[in-house]
């Protein structure tokens with residue numbers, strides 16, 4: 023079975039997806055048949071991506087719980103599942119309260135497999 027067919031129904035969230043490593047990950051997952059919810063503070067205005075049947079864009083600071091809630095809502099409503107998270111956005115842990123971090127972890131991670139960039143970022147540092 024081709025990787026496109028194997029991955030056809032899987033959904034991955036990529037934070038920090040508007041440029042750099044995150045944008046490369048978004049393109050790679052799309053090329054391999056994943057459905058992608060891509061987030062950054064300005065991803066819909068970045069001119070890098072256009073929403074499509076396999077790609078949803080969510081603007082927002084991932085340090086804010088409401089952004090994580092919106093990502094989950096979009097993933098479930100548009101694609102029906104969350105299978106993986108690549109938490110790539112580089113965020114200073116000093117800028118977010120511990121309670122917010124824990125709430126975001128609980129919201130995103132119960133049934134989700136995770137992959138992290140090499141950086142210490144918001145969610146990977148707390149989950």
Ligand SMILES: NC(=O)c1ccc[n+]([C@@H]2O[C@H](COP(=O)([O-])OP(=O)(O)OC[C@H]3O[C@@H](n4cnc5c(N)ncnc54)[C@H](OP(=O)(O)O)[C@@H]3O)[C@@H](O)[C@H]2O)c1
Pocket residue numbers: 037038039040041042043044061062063064065082083084085110111112113139140141143
């Ligand atoms: N490049 C390297 O050599 C290297 C080495 C080690 C580790 N890393 C880590 O790898 C990750 C990606 O690196 P990169 O070089 O690709 O970074 P980059 O080009 O600066 O891109 C960062 C991405 O994160 C988004 N972002 C920043 N703050 C955010 C926030 N609060 N909420 C949501 N999105 C946010 C940015 O978009 P918006 O501005 O639209 O929010 C952008 O899409 C970072 O965590 C970085 O620390 C990179």
